[in-house]
Amino acid sequence: MLRYLNKVSGNIKQNKMKKIIYSKFGGPEVLQITEVPIPAVQETNILIKVKAVSINPLDWKIRNGEMKLMSGSKFPKGIGIDFSGIVEDTGTAATQYKKGDEVFGILDVFKGEALAEYILASENEIAIKPSNISFEQAAAMPVVGSAALQIFKTLVKVEKGNEILINGASGGIGMFATQIAKMSGAIVTTVVGGSGIQAVKDWGADFIVNYSNEDVLKGDKQYDVVIDLSAKMPFSKAKQVMKRSSTYIHTAPGPKEIISSFFINMFSSKKYKLLMLKPAPEYLAELTGYAASGIAIIVSKVYPFHLFEKAYTEVPNGKFIGKAVITID
Template sequence: MRKVMYNQFGDESVLEVVEQAVPSIQNDQLLIRVKAVSINPLDWKVYGGDMKLMSGTGFPKSVGIDFSGSVDQVGSAVSRFKTGDAVIGVLDVFKGGALADYIVVKETDIAPKPANLSFEQAAALPLTGLSALQIIDQLAAVGPNQDVLINGASGGVGLFAVQLAKKRGARVTAVVSTQGVAEVTKWGADNVVDYTRQPIRSLAQRFDAVIDLSTRLSFTDARPLMKSRAVFVSTLPSPLTLLYSAINNLFSGQKLKVLIVKPTVDGLNTLAHLAEHDLQIVLNKTYSLANIREAYRESRRGKVMGKSVIVLD
């Protein structure tokens, strides 16, 4: 089978498609035939060496966090799935490994694929959807009549964060480039700020939650935009940010929360339920495994509306 691996940290040139044997499973595991894998910014932060404290420094390493596929083999202790079931899932966010023809998972890593979604659409759902759920429901604790600012709202997490915040009854201001204005309006944003025409720091409004998905807005720069007891959510889990968060939150009414994604079966099932009803999923582009370097190179450049996925033939 094919699998994407790398033997040193670096840019997309370190990624290689190698041949390996199809892995065997234990009694509590399943073998998944992978159909599609989502592209996430966390991927290139890991293979670029930015997350060494979380990912470790041993090689070889593999790529790909969330996926869709079908169950190929089932261990004798597995009860929730059978051969042929279509599923979505998430692997360890710092170890990856989904970019392969076959992967081994446990029942706790997967959920049934929403029947109304293609495998390509379904692969775009797990990691960014779980991130948005964690941000909106736990870190920012968004509720009715709150004012929420989402910076970088047109990307993968923003796609779901805007929709979920609206479902919780908030008033959403989305900050995007000119290219993203129409999209986030379709997703339900109440107000849209084109940062190429209006600097975010010039906004007069104050918010109950400021969510930075761009990783370009610091907590210090965001504080003038926040109400006295507001929350700022960062998606950049560096050791320095985590330390600053712990110290700041002891003394300030304006809280800094940092996203560290914690995939759960309940979260995956919640996403699947939402997707079967009215959660929009927007695919930017699909790539073949042969174009893996191009796929990550283009995604890293930014300006992606929604999600891009890699399709395994």
Template structure:
């Protein structure tokens, strides 16, 4: 089978498509034939070596966290799935390996794919959808009447966060570039801000929650826009950032929460129900496996807005 692997940290040139033996399963595992896998910023932060404290430095390493596909084999202990089922799910966040013809998972890492979405859309849903759920419901605690600012609103997570925050009854202000303003409005944002024309720090209103998807807005800069008891949520944890946030939160009503993604089968089933109910899953660009370096180069450089997916035929 084909699998994307790399033997050292570096840029997209370290990624290679190699032939590997097909994996085998134990009694509590399933073998999934991957139809599509999505691209996430965490992927390139890992292969660049920025997350080595969490990912480790042993090689070779695989790439890709979330996927959609068809159950090929099931172990004797598997009860909820059978060969031929269409599913979507995730692998270990800092281990990866979804960009392969086959992956091995447990039942707790997958859910049935909704019939009303494609494999491409299903692959785009787990990491960014679970992140948006965790941010909106757990970290920011968004609820009816809240004023929410989403910075970087038309990235993968932001597209879902807009929709979820609106479902919770919040008033959403979305910050994006000129090309993303229409999409943010279409997904439900009450107002949009073009960051090339207006500085966020000059906004007159104050917010119950500020969610920064861009990794460019500091907590210090965000504090002036927060209400006295409000929450700032940022992405991509670091040991120093987590420590600073912890000690700050002990003494201040303005909280700084940092996303540490915690995938779960329950979360996947929630996403499946949301997709069946009309959650929009915009896939901006689709690549094939032969163009994997181009796919990561373009996405890591910001040339693709929203979600990008790699298909495996």
């Protein structure tokens, strides 16, 4: 009888997984690890054993309650948007992937829940991981890579010889935006701190401004496109270095920026555009191609799963080059 109970107990445990959740808005302290059932595979779902999860500013903005109009206020909530892992099981109608496939992908931006041992995804939320990159690098791509692609595909058309200024270029979006802009033939000026100089140089930046000892706004150069990735160069300041017909891009807009951009765009030839991330399967496919061809993907900090609170405490305050990720064994 005891042997039977132990066997039953073991089976129950095998059907459980660890997941990070929070039950109220707040700082990293509201995050907690919990044990929940492994999600059941439905007809069109794919069950993925997660290997790595990227850390993004959206994570803490949603967790802090800054975006509750989009994310809602229903608890508990999971955290984490982009991930990499291995296909564990597939629904009967999910035919593009099979057990054992190494994949990466992006979940619903405002629901997330990737930071768990297992997740469910649909076929259009994932792509095959290129064999030449690690799980950590693959997890680092979807959000920031999709953001960079969306900027250049939907907000501004970059042509050869265009002058582009990327403020705060050493982070995740900057990593992809700098390299993609260069591939498009643009002349790229990056603004970074001292620790980011070598990285943007490696990514192909034509000009590098160290904000520690130089103010790009006091220079004589004028730009066709200004992309602010640091939230420290508002349109009111950026317009002084923008050409007569040019575009400013805000990558973390709130209600104030949405209203401001509407009125500015009515009256000014210097346009104010907002990045509202909308993941798409074609972005994952394009990122796969970039990764396979050797685009630089820098993961400068890796945290083990059990240090999730430390990760979400340090990353918002730190100055990391490229991306930081959490790994799950």
